[in-house]
Amino acid sequence: MATAASEPPFDGDDDRLCSEPTQPSDPNQVDCCLGNPRGYLSGEARIERAWAHWKKLGQPKLIVAPMVDNSELPFRMLCRKYGADAAYTPMLHSRIFTENEKYRSQEFTTCKEDRPLFVQFCANDPDTLLEAARRVEPYCDYVDINLGCPQRIARRGNYGAFLMDNLPLIKSLVEKLALNLNVPVSCKIRIFPNLQDTLTYAKMLEDAGCSLLAVHGRTRDEKDGKKIRANWSAIRAVRDAVRIPVLANGNIRHMDDVASCLEETGADGVLSAESLLENPALFSGFQTAEWVLGGEERNEKGGKLDQADLVVEYLKLCEKYPVPWRMIRSHVHKLLGEWFRVQPCVREDLNSQSILTFEFLYGLVNRLRELGVTIPLYTKDTHMGKVCANGIGA
Structure with a gap:
């Protein structure tokens, strides 16, 4: 799991790296696919290895994007249940991760x-x-470098998208991992305002040893994803310029967007972030009412799943895979945002709780049910039906 650059709050000390690790890293290990020691591969061999690894993983198409405090293990597992093929952890701060055992045990958990x-x-x-x-290498399929965070905390900490002003440093980060890890290195970037600068950047990352590139089709200054459309044409240009797998990030709200994005960008997969927070079942074809209203006529097939159902599933996963309560609180707010607009008193009760319990949160869901709030998720062949002005499904 992840946090921002400042020291995070902690809720406990247990180490929950619960997956079975692979063999420890060996800098002299021979790549089984290509017969070359890692770190001593020609450019062509690096490309072949990048694709061999991607194909070995099944070439995942539908991927949970990294989200600070929001793509932690229980949420990843919920998204995987509903169609996600792969997932990123939230951003981890490398310095704090190396220095603080409590941070490691709470912010990165897996199974x-x-x-x-x-x-x-x-x-x-x-x-x-x-x-x-090196601490996480046995537990993952890629170590990813965050080169896309545009927030002020990234500016203060000199990381994320603000490293775009120092390309030699970025190159050194990628090379350091590529030459010393057995697990492949991936990078998540934003585009430059100038397309040629973006293409030069992407090629530099590939040459430095990046095995997979996720491209957010917005610039560092374009922070509001709801107001500014991602530039899929720029992602397409990157896809055409490099020879490693490329993932597209931006404008993925439902499965129609997934199909359109893959077609327009030629990308090897898509990442979704904010839309998944509201609808973790997105990759199973479910849509929120926002994206069904005004659409074509659809056959009646709604109401079998809603965010309250997903909250209950998420809470059960949190009981199985404990995480800090701040993450749980955040997900409940995002999943039930529209429900809280219908019954703001329930949201106020949630906000007033300085200490949360599972009993309280399950009770909160039951209370919304008893108050008659029901805003179903819909599949593509669903007709929305009548929706009351207050947002409660008719």
Whole structure:
């Protein structure tokens, strides 16, 4: 799991790295696919290895994006149940991860079913990044470098998208991991305002040893994803310019968007972030009412699943895979946002709780049910039917 760059709050000390690790890293290990020691591969061999690894994982198409405090293990497992092929952890701060055992045990948890898995770090020091990466290498399929965070905390900490002003440093981060890890290195980036700068950037990352590139089709200054459409044409240009697998990020709200994005970008997979927070069943074809209203006529097939059902499933996963309560609180707010607009008093009760319990949260869901709130999720062949002005399904 992840946190921002500042020291995070902690709720406990238990180490919950619960998956079975692979063999420890060996810098002299021979790549079984290509017969070359890692770190001594020609450019062509690196490309072949990148694709061999991607194909070995089944070439996942539907992927949970890294989200600070929101793509933690229980949420990843919920999304996997509903169609996600792979997932990123939230961003982990490489320096804190190397220095603080409590941070490691609380912010990164996984299990054997949590694969394929990208573990994402922010960093600005190659040696620190490598030390952090070696700790998670046995538990993941890629170590990912966050080169896309546009928030002010990233500016203050000199990481994420603000490293775009220092391409030699970015190159050194990628090379350090590529030459010293057995697990492949991936990078998640944003685009430059100038397309050629973006293409030069992507090629540099590939040459440095990046095995997979996730491209968010917005610039560093384009932070509001609801107001600014991602540039799929730029992602297409990157796809055409590099020879490693490319993932597209931006504008994925439902499965129609997935199909359109794959067609327009030629990407090898898509990432979804904010839309999954409201609808973790997105990759199973479910849509929220927002994306069904105004659409074509559909056959009646709604109401079998809603966010309250998903909250209950998520809470059960949290009981199985404990995480900090701040993450749980955040997910409940995002999943039940529209429900709380119908019954704001229930939201106020949630906000007033300084200490949460599962009993309280299950009771909160039951209370919404008793108050008659029901806003179903819909599949594509569903007709929305009448919807009351207050947002309660008729």
